Amino acid sequence: MSEEPVLHGNTKQQRYESLVAALYQDVYRYAFWLCKNQALAEDLVQETFLRAWRSLESLQNDKAAKAWLFTILRRENARLYERYRPDLVDIEDQAIAEKGDQEPDAQMDRELLHNAINRLEADYRDPLLLQVVGGFSGKEIADILELNNNTVMTRLFRARSKLKQEFGLDADDLAE
Amino acid sequence: MDILEFRQRVYANPEDPGQEVLDAAAENSTLQKILDETRHLDARIQGLVSSIVVPEGLKEKLLGIPDAEAFESEAVPNLVDMPAANSSFFHYYAIAASLLLVIGVTFTLSFSSGPNANEIAMGDGVVRHLYSEAPEMAMVNAARIQAIPTAVNWEDVDTALTGVGLQLANSVGQRSAVFYANPCIIFPEYSSAHLMLEGSQGAVNVFVIQNTPVRSEFQINDERFDGTVVPIEKGNLILLGEDGENLDRFKDLISDNMEWVI
Numbered sequence: 001m002s003e004e005p006v007l008h009g010n011t012k013q014q015r016y017e018s019l020v021a022a023l024y025q026d027v028y029r030y031a032f033w034l035c036k037n038q039a040l041a042e043d044l045v046q047e048t049f050l051r052a053w054r055s056l057e058s059l060q061n062d063k064a065a066k067a068w069l070f071t072i073l074r075r076e077n078a079r080l081y082e083r084y085r086p087d088l089v090d091i092e093d094q095a096i097a098e099k100g101d102q103e104p105d106a107q108m109d110r111e112l113l114h115n116a117i118n119r120l121e122a123d124y125r126d127p128l129l130l131q132v133v134g135g136f137s138g139k140e141i142a143d144i145l146e147l148n149n150n151t152v153m154t155r156l157f158r159a160r161s162k163l164k165q166e167f168g169l170d171a172d173d174l175a176e
Numbered sequence: 177m178d179i180l181e182f183r184q185r186v187y188a189n190p191e192d193p194g195q196e197v198l199d200a201a202a203e204n205s206t207l208q209k210i211l212d213e214t215r216h217l218d219a220r221i222q223g224l225v226s227s228i229v230v231p232e233g234l235k236e237k238l239l240g241i242p243d244a245e246a247f248e249s250e251a252v253p254n255l256v257d258m259p260a261a262n263s264s265f266f267h268y269y270a271i272a273a274s275l276l277l278v279i280g281v282t283f284t285l286s287f288s289s290g291p292n293a294n295e296i297a298m299g300d301g302v303v304r305h306l307y308s309e310a311p312e313m314a315m316v317n318a319a320r321i322q323a324i325p326t327a328v329n330w331e332d333v334d335t336a337l338t339g340v341g342l343q344l345a346n347s348v349g350q351r352s353a354v355f356y357a358n359p360c361i362i363f364p365e366y367s368s369a370h371l372m373l374e375g376s377q378g379a380v381n382v383f384v385i386q387n388t389p390v391r392s393e394f395q396i397n398d399e400r401f402d403g404t405v406v407p408i409e410k411g412n413l414i415l416l417g418e419d420g421e422n423l424d425r426f427k428d429l430i431s432d433n434m435e436w437v438i
Contacts, residue, residue: 013242020238029228042231043293049238053245080293080300110224117221131189132218133225138189153188160187160214167217 007062016053019065024049026134027069033129034077036118044080048073067140070130074144116166124159127152182207190214291394291405298363299396299405302383302414305362306401309370316355316372316379327353335359338437339367340386341410345433352429355379363387366411373426377418380426386411410436 008018027048031041051072052059059068117125130141138156142149177200185193190211201208291299306313319326330346336357337344348354356372356379366387372379389407396403396416403416404423413430415423 016242017239020235024235024238025230028230028234029225032228033225037290038231039292040290040296042234045234046237046241047293050241050245053241080296109220110227113220113224117224128221129225132221153184156189157184157187160190160217161183163217164187164213 007059007065012056016056019052019056019069020049023066023069026066027073030070030129030133031073031077033125033133034074044073044077047076047080051076066134067136067144070134070136071144112167116163119166120159120162124155124162127155128159131156179207179210183210186211186214190218291390291392295390295394295405296396298385298387298390298412299394299403299414301362302385302405303396303398303401303403303416305360305370305383306381306416309360312356313372313379313381319355320374320378326355328355328357330354333357333371336369336371337384340369340384341367341436342369342384343435343437344430345435348429348433352380352426375417375421375426377421380415380417380421380423382426382430383414383416384408384411385414406431408434 007015007022009015024045028041028045031044031048032038035041035044048069052069059065117128120128126145127141127147130136130144131138134141136144138149138152141147142152145152147155177196182197182200185197193211197211201211316326327349330349333344333346333349333354336359339359353374354371355374356370358370360368360370360383362368362383362385366385368383368385371382373382374380389409389412390405391407393404393406396405396414397419400419401416402419402421402423403414404427406413406415406427408431413427415426415430417423417426
């Protein structure tokens with residue numbers, strides 16, 4: 001990713017506020033994919049930003065702010081929730097906006113895609129979402145997931161292979 | 177470049193697969209189709225994720241964190257020294273929120289179909305506490321395997337449960353031996369009791385905590401224990417057994433035979 005710095009201002013408060021404004025929506029959406037639950041995701045995001053506020057001074061490179069936040073988020077998720085596997089419903093339907101201007105086919109397409117991504121093993125789903133949603137580079141994903149770059153690339157390849165296979169794309173020449 | 181390598185590079189990074197891949201696609205319609213389809217798939221995923229509704233008021237809550245921290249450090253300085261689990265954001269945020277009038281958390285939680293963070297943190301605390309009592313569990317399990325009669329006197333059960341305002345019919349002891357019964361401190365602010373009953377896989381731990389009942393029963397587990405958190409009238413009943421234990425039997429046994437005395 002390595003794009004524009006998102007932190008602005010001279011004071012810690014100003015830098016924090018710019019961090020929230022720039023990234024809270026991305027962080028929430030990624031948290032939601034991890035938790036599959038609105039309330040848990042919201043708590044997780046608050047915990048993540050609390051820790052970000054407390055250790056903002058440790059963020060040396062503003063361009064890495066997003067990867068830094070996502071790393072905090074994943075650690076908090078592991079600390080708070082991953083240990084448990086409560087009977088959460090699948091992603092709450094009401095949390096996915098139903099755009100009135102969409103055709104029924106488009107709505108169905110989104111549901112199919114949503115279910116297909118959820119069926120991916122976490123090993124494949126995580127790097128895929130980090131790349132597509134977070135916009136992270138292979139190296140950044142490797143750092144966040146504590147994997148080597150080749151493993152990340154392999155998992156990304158397999159994630160898309162599985163999705164495309166599920167949707168009947170490239171069916172005549174599947175690589176695996 | 178063969179199609180396998182092409183596909184590997186495109187699937188790994190469709191937005192930036194490298195000039196060699198782009199050149200290959202430009203010269204071959206089949207490869208171009210693979211590239212286009214893959215990018216289209218990514219666009220659909222992005223569209224799906226961007227349609228996740230971000231809760232109203234979340235930004236304001238996040239912006240309020242520095243104030244909540246400042247309030248915390250001024251008003252409740254001793255919390256800083258508490259263990260990590262107790263110094264969790266959720267504890268003191270609740271305190272600060274009452275002054276800052278940051279409303280909406282309760283409203284948001286009402287939509288939850290699963291346990292909220294506080295409830296899960298409570299389950300976490302109980303599991304941690306149980307690991308701290310591993311030696312007692314090991315003794316109970318060893319006695320159970322060797323069929324050593326080490327059931328406690330029922331008076332001990334009564335004593336353990338007195339602190340949480342509960343009484344258990346002694347018929348429970350006839351249906352499952354109780355090997356351990358003590359008041360315990362899981363969360364310093366709430367009274368708790370801990371019993372160990374005889375399960376099929378080892379000791380079954382029964383905790384009663386006199387805290388706010390969870391909104392609905394939920395399961396907890398880790399690599400060793402299966403458990404369930406059950407709301408009861410004046411607190412929570414938490415059962416934790418070794419993997420594979422039938423906890424429903426113990427939940428019914430306790431629930432059907434308990435009586436509040438306070």
